[in-house]
Amino acid sequence: MxxxxxxxxxxxxxxxxxxxxxxxxxxxxxxxxxxxxxxxxxxxxxxxxxxxxxxxxxxxxxxxxxxxxxxxxxxxxxxxxxxxxxxxxxxxxxxxxxxxxxxxxxxxxxxxxxxxxxxxxxxxxxxxxxxxxxxxxxxxxxxxxxxxxxxxxxxxxxxxxxxxxxxxxxxxxxxxxxxxxxxxxxxxxxxxxxxxxxxxxxxxxxxxxxxxxxxxxxxxxxxxxxxxDRKLFGEVMRIGWPLGVNMSCWVFTQLLIYTFIAMLGAAELAARTYMNTLESFCFMLGYSFALALQIQVAHLFGASRTRDAYQATFRAMWIGLAVVTVNALVIYLMGSWLLGQFTDDAEIIAIGVTLLGMNLLLQPGKMINMALGNALNAVGDTRFVMFISLGSMWAIAAGCSYITGISLGWGLVGIYGCMIADEYLRGFLSWRRWRSRIWMTRQSNVPADGGTAASGAIQA
Structure with missing residues (x-):
């Protein structure tokens, strides 16, 4: 502790x-x-x-x-x-x-x-x-x-x-x-x-x-x-609206990617649907650590314990990486059997096993992105996270998915590869931002005695 x-x-x-x-x-x-x-x-x-x-x-x-x-x-x-x-x-x-x-x-x-x-x-x-x-x-x-x-x-x-x-x-x-x-x-x-x-x-x-x-x-x-309280609500919206834009980006780019997969055929759409179910068990572990980290970092940041917040983020990220990687490996090793519980179609199972192999690359990238992105959100740097999401999700996850998956004919492997690239790009940019400690130098001095100094929240 x-x-x-x-x-x-x-x-x-x-x-x-x-x-x-x-x-x-x-x-x-x-x-x-x-x-x-x-x-x-x-x-x-x-x-x-x-x-x-x-x-x-x-x-x-x-x-x-x-x-x-x-x-x-x-x-x-x-x-x-x-x-x-x-x-x-x-x-x-x-x-x-x-x-x-x-x-x-x-x-x-x-x-x-x-x-x-x-x-x-x-x-x-x-x-x-x-x-x-x-x-x-x-x-x-x-x-x-x-x-x-x-x-x-x-x-x-x-x-x-x-x-x-x-x-x-x-x-x-x-x-x-x-x-x-x-x-x-x-x-x-x-x-x-x-x-x-x-x-x-x-x-x-x-x-x-x-x-x-x-x-x-x-x-x-x-x-x-x-x-x-107009002033306090203004602070809520300064932090909150970029979070809403970020979430909307994810929802709508995922819907767009699903339309690309549907263009490939019923087998590919079914394989991705079954993959979502299996992948969710990896995602849940990473998401739990990332959301817990956001609460912890926000608490430490508000207490002006910025160095503790900085170290806690990397500690949680490494723990999360170990957990989701082991989980993804276990699911991959059991892939054929697990997919066989959903379908007897050999083509769908073969596609699903390939995607489970790629999932070994996806989950660590997603964990890094979630941990560092949530830490930046926790200190109020939500606009930075929003900007990199707008660029990467639409250009890499959605745009390149169409090029590789549909135009170049690489199918689901091409689409999944773009999803992996998106996670690592956003994770890398968030890592650089967190390591720069810009958010730490901008922190306002929030008095512990309940004084009236400005909030610990910052703007990117």
Whole structure:
């Protein structure tokens, strides 16, 4: 444990609940998809399509929640809990307002949205039902994100983990009841799945609200959700908007890459889909370390312990590299058997095994990029991360993928090679930025006694 740091802000204490939460969410998400497939293949298509839409729209309120989370950890590190508390309250209010607007649009015009996104006509009735009900609950997703992010950045990563685990289990049980007409539930098919999704979010939001009200030293009261500090919110947005742009880049370049893969053929698209499932188990480990590191570095930075933050980043990166590399190697060695659990198609398995070999190169690059990128975000250097993402994701990950995969005919190997190059390029640029210590020299002097000096957040 790092000398002098609060036990709840150590890397391990922060990382393991995040990993358990993300792992079980992924596992239960897979179970959820399998259960929806019992309704029909069309139902699976509508749920998958709608979730892509929901994930893209989430970037609108995640921008506020993510920026607020970093500042909350910084302020707590600087012993300025009242500021942290105010920032947390505003993040919930603003995220909820954005989520409410999105919910209203999805509830009122589901078919119009589906048509704009080229949803096939035969899926329109199902899309109308699912988007209006599940999409109408996006306001709950917004406040859940704000609650969870604020709570995690106080150092309590266990609380959101327990809530999400419990609610996902409830969701799967309710899905079972609605799909099969069991446990006293009516047999409502996809409508029941949408209702189950909405009900699960209501439960999660209620439990997280109670937890949030007690997340700080002084209990938060409901009238305080009307408070608004323009100066503090300005700091949230200065850090948050580049995070939103960065996330949007990733979402839309991934969608573009999927269209390139679809152009190659059904076998390649299936192989990549199965690869996503296997690769996610490597990604979850790296993501858990990277998110834990972001909270830890923001806390240390706020406490003016910049040298500790600098060293902690490299320590976490090396630990993460060792873990994800071993994990990727194990998956590669078991590749044929694992892929055989999904399909008997020899061509798909052969393509998948090749990609698992390339995954041995991808995962270390992704870990370096996530660790150093999150560390830079934690000290407020979010614009730098945004700029390199805009350039590399669009030019290398997306643009070069089309050239190598489609134009030159290298197929999935060419596309995957470009994805690897993108991760290492962004990782290298982030490494240079972190090593330069520019962020350290720009740090404001944040008094530990709760004075009024400027925030530890910086602009790139």
């Amino acid at each position: 790092m000398k002098g740091i609060d036990r709840k802000f150590t890397l391990w204490a922060l990382a393991w609940p995040i990993f358990i939460e993300v792992f079980l969410q992924t596992l239960l998400g897979t179970v959820d998809t399998l259960m929806v497939s019992e309704v029909s293949d069309d139902a699976v298509a509508v749920v998958g399509f709608s979730n892509q839409l929901f994930n893209a729209l989430m970037t609108l309120f995640i921008t506020v929640a993510s920026g607020a989370g970093i500042l909350i950890a910084q302020r707590i590190g600087a012993k300025r809990e009242e500021d942290a508390r105010t920032i947390a309250i505003m993040s919930v209010t603003v995220s909820g307002a954005i989520g409410l607007g999105i919910s209203a649009i999805l509830y009122l015009w589901p078919q119009a949205i589906a048509r704009v996104l080229q949803m096939p006509d035969n899926l329109m009735p199902l899309a109308d039902t699912y988007i209006s009900i599940a999409g109408g609950g996006m306001v709950l997703t917004a406040v859940m994100a704000a609650f969870s992010t604020a709570i995690r950045n106080t150092g309590n990563t266990k609380g959101p983990m327990y809530v999400i685990i419990g609610v996902n289990i409830v969701h799967v049980v309710m899905n079972y009841g609605f799909i099969y007409g069991e446990l006293g539930f009516p047999q409502w098919g996809l409508t029941g799945v949408a209702v189950s999704t909405l009900a699960s979010r209501v439960i999660a939001s209620a439990v997280l609200l109670v937890m949030f009200l007690h997340a700080f030293g002084r209990k938060i009261t409901l009238p305080e959700f009307l408070r608004f």
